Amino acid sequence: MPLAQLISAAQLQQRLGQPNLLILDCRAALDDLSYGQRSYVEGHIPGAQFADLERDLSGPIHKGITGRHPLPEPAQLLQRLREWGMHTHSEVVLYDDNPGAFAARAWWLLAWLGKREGVYLLDGGLKAWREASGALTTELPTPALGTFSGKPDASLLINAVQLQQRLGNSQMTLLDARGLPRFKGEVEPIDPVAGHIPGAQCAVFTDNLDSDGHFLSASQLHKRFATYLAERPVSELVAYCGSGVTACHNLFALCLAGYPLAPLYAGSWSEWITDDARPVATGD
Incomplete structure (x- = not known):
């Protein structure tokens, strides 16, 4: 199975509600740190969890030592993935409302931790979802704790x-x-x-x-x-x-x-x- 995979809005619509599906909303804005969370609360793809670029997909910044988005601690990211309900064989769909860079960051982190199958980027992002008349919701999902475990690949x-x-x-x-x-x-x-x-x-x-x-x-x-x-x-x-x-x-x-x-x-x-x-x- 290819490491990089795309899913269309129509294909995702057909998979909504499947028990092994995990959707992560990765919206962010570098000049507005609250944009992603705010946008998610205002409306997101049904079932999607919010993955914050700063809190979840990055680690703490150490001025003069790290860059602006250091990698998160693996144990912390793994725990967050489990809180979102992720299992080893989960199918994961990632999206944002930009050109896909924030979703791609999440994709890379999953590959880094060993999740190499069943991970998709929503092709065209939220724009494509809306153009396909995809529904948005304000309902917050409450998943059961997942069991995913992984190890960073140096x-x-x-x-x-x-x-x-x-x-x-x-x-x-x-x-x-x-x-x-x-x-x-x-x-x-x-x-x-x-x-x-x-x-x-x-x-x-x-x-x-x-x-x-x-x-x-x-x-x-x-x-x-x-x-x-x-x-x-x-x-x-x-x-x-x-x-x-x-x-x-x-x-x-x-x-x-x-x-x-x-x-x-x-x-x-x-x-x-x-x-x-x-x-x-x-x-x-």
């Missing part, structure tokens, strides 16, 4: 020290998921330093989608990432972004395209710049 991560040691390696493909102006260092609306990690290529995560917000076909995505890889081995690919969120969208798209799940630099740019000794590049 092979899916690369840290700042390891990445810095690999800079200059001609075989590495380093993909930055942020927009081109931020990558070039022309603007920086969030972090105190502008630019990118030397040797990186700008692979804007929204380019994984078509004009309606649905993922491109597997062949289109394969062609897209083949351009970045050139003749370099896919085993040497590393993904990052501003804080380890939108990079997960690229990792999901890579898997949709048939590539293996590459390592994530989870600290990303916001962690990289906490150490002045780490090099910074601007421009192309």
Whole structure:
């Protein structure tokens, strides 16, 4: 079974109410930390639980050490998943109302903990659900405690020290998921330093989608990432972004395209710049 899977709004409508189905609403806004919870309370897909980017899908920030969205403690995330009613064989559907980056972060975390089957992103997100006349509810689900257990896979991560040691390696493909102006260092609306990690290529995560917000076909995505890889081995690919969120969208798209799940630099740019000794590049 492919690691990255999509589910359409129509397919999800047919599965609503199935006992093994867990839906997670991953809506968030980086400039409004209460947006996700507020939106969820105002209306969500029936049966959906709310997964908060800051509280559930990230760990505590340590100023000057971590990035803006450090990984959550595995034990804490596992407990939260069980509270949402997750079991080993649960089918999990993830959605948000943006281009899917927050849902992709949840997908990556589940893969990191060993949940590699039966996890879907709602293609087109909440917009597609509404366009398919999908119902929304304000009713809060009360699931029974789940039994899911998992273990973090260290092979899916690369840290700042390891990445810095690999800079200059001609075989590495380093993909930055942020927009081109931020990558070039022309603007920086969030972090105190502008630019990118030397040797990186700008692979804007929204380019994984078509004009309606649905993922491109597997062949289109394969062609897209083949351009970045050139003749370099896919085993040497590393993904990052501003804080380890939108990079997960690229990792999901890579898997949709048939590539293996590459390592994530989870600290990303916001962690990289906490150490002045780490090099910074601007421009192309």
